[in-house]
Amino acid sequence: MLHEQGAANGKARILVQPPDGLPYKVVAAYLENCRKGLQPLKDAIGRADYEFAGVYGHHMKGCGAAYGFPQLTETGASIEQAARIRNDADLRSCAAALEEHLASVEVVGRDGILRADC
Amino acid sequence: MNGPPHRLHVLLVEDDPDYATLVQQWLDGTGDDPGFVLSWTDSLSSAVSRLARGGIDIVLLDLSLPDSQGIGTFLTLRSRSSGIPVIVLSSADSEPMALQTIRQGGEDYLVKSTCTRELLVRNISHAVARHQRQTETHAAGDAQNKVLAVIGAKGGTGTTTVACTLAAELRSQCDAAVLLADLDPDAGLIGFLMGVGSRFSILDAAQNVERLDSTFWESLVTEVGGLHVIRSPGLGVAGYMDPASVLKVIHFARRLYRWTVLDLGRLRNSSLALLDNATEVVLVTTDSIASLHEAKNAIEVLCGSAVDRERVRLLVNHVDEATEPLPTSDLAKLFGVEVCARLPYEGAALSSALVERKLPAESSAFRSNVKGVARKLMGLEEIKRRGAIPGLVSFLTGAKRRKPVPRETTIASSGASSGLNA
Numbered sequence: 001m002l003h004e005q006g007a008a009n010g011k012a013r014i015l016v017q018p019p020d021g022l023p024y025k026v027v028a029a030y031l032e033n034c035r036k037g038l039q040p041l042k043d044a045i046g047r048a049d050y051e052f053a054g055v056y057g058h059h060m061k062g063c064g065a066a067y068g069f070p071q072l073t074e075t076g077a078s079i080e081q082a083a084r085i086r087n088d089a090d091l092r093s094c095a096a097a098l099e100e101h102l103a104s105v106e107v108v109g110r111d112g113i114l115r116a117d118c
Numbered sequence: 119m120n121g122p123p124h125r126l127h128v129l130l131v132e133d134d135p136d137y138a139t140l141v142q143q144w145l146d147g148t149g150d151d152p153g154f155v156l157s158w159t160d161s162l163s164s165a166v167s168r169l170a171r172g173g174i175d176i177v178l179l180d181l182s183l184p185d186s187q188g189i190g191t192f193l194t195l196r197s198r199s200s201g202i203p204v205i206v207l208s209s210a211d212s213e214p215m216a217l218q219t220i221r222q223g224g225e226d227y228l229v230k231s232t233c234t235r236e237l238l239v240r241n242i243s244h245a246v247a248r249h250q251r252q253t254e255t256h257a258a259g260d261a262q263n264k265v266l267a268v269i270g271a272k273g274g275t276g277t278t279t280v281a282c283t284l285a286a287e288l289r290s291q292c293d294a295a296v297l298l299a300d301l302d303p304d305a306g307l308i309g310f311l312m313g314v315g316s317r318f319s320i321l322d323a324a325q326n327v328e329r330l331d332s333t334f335w336e337s338l339v340t341e342v343g344g345l346h347v348i349r350s351p352g353l354g355v356a357g358y359m360d361p362a363s364v365l366k367v368i369h370f371a372r373r374l375y376r377w378t379v380l381d382l383g384r385l386r387n388s389s390l391a392l393l394d395n396a397t398e399v400v401l402v403t404t405d406s407i408a409s410l411h412e413a414k415n416a417i418e419v420l421c422g423s424a425v426d427r428e429r430v431r432l433l434v435n436h437v438d439e440a441t442e443p444l445p446t447s448d449l450a451k452l453f454g455v456e457v458c459a460r461l462p463y464e465g466a467a468l469s470s471a472l473v474e475r476k477l478p479a480e481s482s483a484f485r486s487n488v489k490g491v492a493r494k495l496m497g498l499e500e501i502k503r504r505g506a507i508p509g510l511v512s513f514l515t516g517a518k519r520r521k522p523v524p525r526e527t528t529i530a531s532s533g534a535s536s537g538l539n540a
Contacts, residue, residue, distance in 0.1 A: 059134040062137055062208075067136075
């Protein structure tokens with residue numbers, strides 16, 4: 001389930017509750033992995049490593065929605081497609097959109113409260 | 119007392135650690151009894167190695183792996199996971215790919231982004247249950263379906279003609295699927311006699327035994343008069359067939375056909391290895407002293423191996439007009455097995471059939487005798503010949519009932535020697 005709340009800096013925050021059957025920590029760890037993977041993706045785009053970008057997008061497409069982040073599945077599909085046709089401009093655009101999304105999304109507990117250890 | 123419930127052992131083949139974690143969480147968190155045990159490998163090669171160690175109940179397979187991509191991943195894994203259901207988990211929401219996977223034997227095709235815990239757990243449970251039921255159905259089919267091995271005591275006894283005619287009669291009598299398979303490495307005459315033009319042979323089936331399914335099988339066999347026929351690869355090639363693989367092919371065919379008729383040609387050591395699946399054995403001999411001598415030896419060899427004496431029947435084919443036939447009672451006493459038929463000498467009829475590439479005519483005594491054998495094999499009573507109800511005939515015609523003539527002496531003999539007997 002997605003919630004939007006106003007953040008202190010004025011940007012909308014996207015709060016995500018773990019889907020049924022997944023503990024909070026597992027979903028939070030996945031989101032953290034995505035954030036850690038962003039720089040390697042940007043590096044790969046910089047050196048025109050389309051294979052790396054394609055696999056990155058493919059994995060994100062498969063996992064995102066299942067972890068409760070449908071936006072990541074959509075972005076992953078766009079990255080995979082851009083890598084397949086070797087479109088650098090689209091890849092950079094996708095990476096920027098992904099960075100923005102990852103900066104605004106947070107995982108909350110089942111009670112809807114943002115946890116301090118996230 | 120029952121043991122602990124069986125926990126399904128799932129092998130996940132997935133190169134994305136995040137998705138592997140997800141599946142692990144889903145299967146750990148079902149709370150259902152008996153639950154699951156998960157093993158994870160991240161490449162096709164490691165999956166193949168893991169499967170070889172055994173103990174896996176079902177495979178969850180991602181098609182995009184570092185060492186394999188697309189449907190080839192599934193086909194390779196399936197060829198190494200005979201008897202284990204495979205569910206494809208793919209990032210690609212592709213209906214054609216999903217259909218292809220199912221047609222090639224996949225249990226299901228799930229799209230990762232829309233897959234949920236409930237969906238996955240349900241599909242795993244259903245796939246295993248479905249697979250178990252199929253296995254039981256196959257076992258029941260195996261019990262009902264029969265494999266008949268036709269073997270010649272020596273060359274020139276007419277084994278191939280007998281095998282072809284028997285297969286045709288079994289097909290006609292049981293009105294169910296019947297396969298005629300030529301496993302004779304020396305001659306391979308079935309392809310010629312039955313007019314099979316296919317370039318595929320039993321060798322192709324044996325070399326691809328791990329990927330045999332009903333669709334692939336149908337591309338190898340040729341339909342002739344309602345029979346499915348698969349030919350021998352021919353002289354010089356058949357000798358390279360691996361008996362273990364051929365045995366697997368026979369085992370596969372037994373699931374599909376009510377009767378599988380194997381023409382093994384003359385008895386040789388390699389034939390014995392193929393008799394494991396045979397439920398019935400017909401040994402074909404002629405009346406000649408040399409052939410009867412070989413038949414005696416063959417029966418001892420057969421019964422000294424894995425074949426029960428009760429499963430062996432002797433069929434005496436009278437191919438030489440000049441030979442005086444021994445009485446059936448003497449033959450049974452001499453060989454210690456049932457003499458299921460004495461085929462009459464019909465040189466002209468068989469020669470004509472050979473020229474026209476047809477089976478012996480329905481009206482021929484040869485054919486009606488083989489029909490009798492087919493009915494015996496099926497557990498049906500032999501058809502009573504015209505004149506076998508003399509009481510009724512004599513009543514209708516007013517003629518006196520004649521004394522029955524021993525069958526050995528009623529065999530018609532006419533025409534030249536036939537080359538049909540292979």
